Amino acid sequence: MSKIRWGLLSTANINRRLIPAIRASARGELVAVASRSQASAQAYADQWGIPQAFSSYEAMLASDAVDAVYISLPNHLHAEWSIKAMQQGKHVLCEKPFALTLAEVDEMIAVSKQTGRILTEAFMYRHHPQTKIAGEMVQNGRLGRITVVRGVFNFAFDTRENIRxxxxxxxxGLWDVGVYPISMAQYIMGGPPQQVFGNQWIGESGVDEVFSGQMTYxxxxxxxxxxxxxxxxHTFVEILGTEGRLTMNRPFIGHNDGERQLMFYPKDGEPEEIAVPEKELYLGEVEDMHAVILDGRSPYLSLAETRNHVKTVLALYQSAQTGQIVTL
Ligand SMILES: NC(=O)c1ccc[n+]([C@@H]2O[C@H](COP(=O)([O-])OP(=O)(O)OC[C@H]3O[C@@H](n4cnc5c(N)ncnc54)[C@H](OP(=O)(O)O)[C@@H]3O)[C@@H](O)[C@H]2O)c1
Structure with missing residues (x-):
């Protein structure tokens, strides 16, 4: 096998970003899409020039024409369909949040081990050079001892009809976009928090539409x-250390022409803009899957890290519901 044949499991909006990434990758090709109806699958395949359209998710998983699937379903279906896909011999790139309970995460990991199929969480920004540069600056001590990481991800809906x-x-909000600063904090701190405290505002929808959390390490x-x-x-990350401060203006969504992306403010001296190589935001996670499947390399984002993302979200929700600090 020299190329990975990809299938999209759903016609979700986010596929728009993965399709060009698969096509830009050297060792991937997009061969199929599955939807809950033939009409929708075929219309999507025609729109995006995808060779094969399946009228159900099951049909694509049963096909020998696909090696790996991208799970872009609503969050409550991630575990179920990742497991079914691996049981049918497919490798899986599953969107964030990976799953909604630790029992689901553990089952997904167990099935990956049993079947030998690769399973990873689609946190695209973790693979981007900007994130890696920030991590290296922390690792090599440029910021001194890290004291605080602050991270924000906000947006507003155009319509209230949304799976979120x-x-x-x-x-x-925490499951959808709060997971980004949570995962960034884990990356920078080198592990999950020891304790968390959360506050949430529940909107008419019944979900948290505003969430803030404090995590201690x-x-x-x-x-x-x-x-x-x-x-x-608005997205933003700020990493504070005893020797300086690093700011990331667009930490999770890539470049914005003309805006300074990564700035270092040393304790002494002038602020410095840190150069970040251009890279298509979603390409890294696709190339990582190819390297893991074809070259036997370990995934860049481990399942242990992914499990901690879910564990931290659950602890923050528990804290917000009880008003208590939660120890992980
Ligand atoms: N990494 C990122 O940058 C990023 C960005 C956005 C979203 N995401 C994640 O990607 C996932 C999808 O988000 P999205 O906004 O793209 O979703 P979306 O446009 O609402 O699409 C979800 C798809 O799931 C399928 N589906 C199956 N059962 C469904 C049900 N009961 N109700 C609604 N849809 C159902 C539908 O496909 P068919 O009709 O074809 O079956 C639908 O098109 C989420 O987990 C989200 O967190 C990640």
Missing amino acids: LVPEWGGG ADDKVAQISCSFCTPF
């Missing part, structure tokens, strides 16, 4: 995260 506003489908390090469905689009 349905409680029983794993809706909610060994050596008195702190991360503060917030997310909102009710304010104009």
